[in-house]
Amino acid sequence: MRMFEVEDMLRPVGMAEFGRTYFERAPLFVARGEPAYHERLFSLRELDKFHSCCRPPYAKVFAIDSRRKIATEEFADASGEVDSLRLFDLFEQGATIVYREIENHFPALAALCRSAEKRFNSPFTANVYWAPAGGQCFPIHFDAKDVFALQVSGSKRWRVYCPYVELPLRYQHCHEKMPDEGFLAEFDLRAGDLLYCPRGFPHLVTAANEPSLHISLSTFPYTWADVLNRVMADVFDRNPSFRASLPPGSLLNRGDELHRTFADLVNRFAEAARLEPALDVIAREFVAGRPPCNVNAREVAQQANALSLDSWIESNPETFYSLVREREEIQLVGLRKEIRFDASAFQSLNFALQTARYQIRQLPGELENEAKLDLLRTLLLNGFVRMAAGAKVANEIAEAASP
Numbered sequence: 001m002r003m004f005e006v007e008d009m010l011r012p013v014g015m016a017e018f019g020r021t022y023f024e025r026a027p028l029f030v031a032r033g034e035p036a037y038h039e040r041l042f043s044l045r046e047l048d049k050f051h052s053c054c055r056p057p058y059a060k061v062f063a064i065d066s067r068r069k070i071a072t073e074e075f076a077d078a079s080g081e082v083d084s085l086r087l088f089d090l091f092e093q094g095a096t097i098v099y100r101e102i103e104n105h106f107p108a109l110a111a112l113c114r115s116a117e118k119r120f121n122s123p124f125t126a127n128v129y130w131a132p133a134g135g136q137c138f139p140i141h142f143d144a145k146d147v148f149a150l151q152v153s154g155s156k157r158w159r160v161y162c163p164y165v166e167l168p169l170r171y172q173h174c175h176e177k178m179p180d181e182g183f184l185a186e187f188d189l190r191a192g193d194l195l196y197c198p199r200g201f202p203h204l205v206t207a208a209n210e211p212s213l214h215i216s217l218s219t220f221p222y223t224w225a226d227v228l229n230r231v232m233a234d235v236f237d238r239n240p241s242f243r244a245s246l247p248p249g250s251l252l253n254r255g256d257e258l259h260r261t262f263a264d265l266v267n268r269f270a271e272a273a274r275l276e277p278a279l280d281v282i283a284r285e286f287v288a289g290r291p292p293c294n295v296n297a298r299e300v301a302q303q304a305n306a307l308s309l310d311s312w313i314e315s316n317p318e319t320f321y322s323l324v325r326e327r328e329e330i331q332l333v334g335l336r337k338e339i340r341f342d343a344s345a346f347q348s349l350n351f352a353l354q355t356a357r358y359q360i361r362q363l364p365g366e367l368e369n370e371a372k373l374d375l376l377r378t379l380l381l382n383g384f385v386r387m388a389a390g391a392k393v394a395n396e397i398a399e400a401a402s403p
Contacts (some may be wrong), residue, residue, distance in 0.1 A: 028196040037192035099128040154212035230278035256310035309361040312388035
């Protein structure tokens with residue numbers, strides 16, 4: 001079955017319309033009238049399986065209630081592991097259970113995050129909220145991140161207010177209860193519905209008269225402030241004028257010379273500022289930080305050891321990577337790994353990573369056949385490519401051969 005992707009999440013609104021009309025500007029509410037729409041991503045059945053096979057740490061799974069502070073000791077043991085029986089007892093008493101950044105425990109959620117990262121170019125995580133009837137986690141507050149709420153079952157009422165801080169940075173997250181003022185709109189999310197709440201928009205979320213399960217997909221987008229921080233670091237590294245100390249005594253006795261020096265440095269900064277190196281640093285951090293995709297490791301190991309020149313391979317659209325070409329070697333960065341290859345492998349490596357579907361013998365470049373096999377084994381075992389589906393390949397070959 002095809003994985004649920006970001007286009008499915010936003011449907012019927014397309015990515016172009018979303019970026020043009022809603023992104024960082026206004027809430028988007030999609031009422032679908034399709035209760036099972038999000039069940040491919042998560043369900044109560046998945047939640048029960050999660051608790052039956054593991055004891056997560058309290059930092060990952062916890063109970064929260066806007067009426068009182070719940071101590072960790074109320075649902076976790078001395079080692080910090082969650083006691084599911086006590087956790088669900090708190091649920092019965094009105095607390096909401098939060099599953100924090102659990103996308104990598106569930107392949108469908110991980111695939112949605114990777115899909116969103118491809119389109120938005122910023123890291124995504126998924127929280128899950130299981131709330132009792134009338135349950136409420138937080139008072140009125142705003143987030144410093146963009147939130148996509150996907151209602152899985154039950155229903156929740158969202159009261160959204162006009163922005164309190166316009167486009168807050170990540171350290172400007174609201175930690176205090178806010179006044180009930182500046183009301184903008186109210187949305188009743190039912191199973192299958194979506195609400196996008198931009199960062200900085202205060203909101204109050206309450207479960208209706210039945211338990212509610214929803215996914216909160218969120219991201220801290222990269223900002224121009226992030227870019228300028230990298231630009232400043234680059235300029236300061238290259239120019240000692242910015243590293244000079246303030247003149248002795250000038251902090252409390254500020255003269256005209258201090259202001260002239262500052263104005264001169266501002267002009268020098270504008271002249272020396274370079275955009276591309278800053279973007280390269282951010283892109284490298286983004287790519288290097290994306291986790292590996294969920295795979296059947298035993299099956300992949302078997303496939304890698306059975307490769308032949310006739311094996312069909314396909315690029316992995318869920319994989320983020322960057323290639324850094326140096327004089328004597330190539331560095332492949334991605335999936336939280338760094339792999340180095342001899343420079344002679346560049347043409348074959350680039351082909352292997354970018355070509356949608358191919359046989360190993362088709363790799364161009366200087367590599368001998370055995371080296372091609374070694375290259376593909378490395379890429380396959382590290383998640384950068386995958387085996388092409390046999391039946392699908394056979395059909396494509398038959399279609400290509402037919403008149």
